[in-house]
Amino acid sequence: MAERFQRILPTVADTEALGRELASELAAGDLVVLDGPLGAGKTALTRGIADGLGVQGRVSSPTFIIARQHRAGEGGRAVPLVHVDAYRLSGDLDELDALDLDTDLNQAVVVVEWGRGVVEHLADRHLRVMLSREPDSEVRTAIWEWVG
């Protein structure tokens, strides 16, 4: 059985640090599926992944554009990042192909917020990260595992 990891994330800095750590395991063609409610820290984790990969451009919530492409940065890992928000993609991510991205997904790390149950078919395996939070608390919990 695949290994499952869990970590308590007291602050947003801890969440970003986990993202940087996960980035060190990621390679071109890898898919990361982020799960968890509004404000759980999916974008914060993506910011850490982007930092770890050393890609260009500021990570922000891609809510109004569905997908944002971050080119590989100089001195970075030479792997671009595609950051997708599947919140409004109704159940079927063949739409991701239809987004007509400049970036070849097989050459990029693809991170999908709200991707659970929607994008898994895009890759043979994926890194699933589940983020959760308590009400009125900054503390988040991440559980992650490779699936597939």
Ligand SMILES: Nc1ncnc2c1ncn2[C@@H]1O[C@H](COP(=O)(O)OP(=O)(O)OP(=O)(O)O)[C@@H](O)[C@H]1O
């Ligand atoms: N431990 C923590 N980890 C992550 N974010 C935290 C933490 N504590 C507080 N925050 C705050 O919670 C918010 C998380 O927002 P973020 O946009 O990353 O969530 P999200 O899961 O992407 O939400 P959405 O579903 O709206 O896209 C930020 O304002 C961040 O500063």
Ligand SMILES: [Mg+2]
């Ligand atoms: Mg977000």
